[in-house]
Amino acid sequence: MQGYNVIMIYSRSLDKLLMCKRLNHPYKGLSNLVGGKIEVGETGFEAAYRELFEETSISNEDIMLHHLMDFTYYLNHCYVEVYVGRLKRDVIVSGDEHPLFWSDLSEDFFDMSLFAGEGNIGHMIEQVNMCKHRIFSDVVLNENSR
Template identity: 60%
Template structure:
């Protein structure tokens, strides 16, 4: 059985900070993570990313355009993670019920597993986003 998830990296409108959630429960309770969630059966990936983004932050298609950047496939235990990135097109007050939301300065060590979830995956994802920033943010 395949399980599919997405993570969504959102820049502020100035591309200086990244929106992250501080997890209130396990796994990774107390650590920063990107927003995202489970892709439902027969749901298209981009639609799922917009749905999760709005559910977790209040950000809709009106405030950002998401780009599908990359995927991770874990063959054991059969998990796929789709990674999307976007930038707010205006200032927007985010709100979340599941986790605390914070704008994090991009000049961080996102590989620090004492602060960031995912055994270094957050760092890997954000490195690729920063490398692709000029193309993604046109």
């Protein structure tokens, strides 16, 4: 079974999500999260940080990723690991694979005419919202110390 990852990168202020515009199939022309294949011998976290750096130039010094959930597609013989993180500082993102952009979180991520993944991106964002206080506890702590 082939493993893949998708990586949800939130801006420092938690008001934007890093997306890419797909240039090829599947989902050509749709907005998607960054990610890729998990190579043989890699852990999920190693693959997520590698793909993140390859596709965006964001390093493990810029962000701490959390393993949010997995999707297993038995009939397609693959699974997808979902990682999420918030930038520690402002960074310039750059990549050669797909054009990158910051999407406002007010978008309808369940709109399959705009976003890849059959509504999964919307579902993942809702899951992050449900446990945001645990994932981004550094934000809560910083806000409470003011």
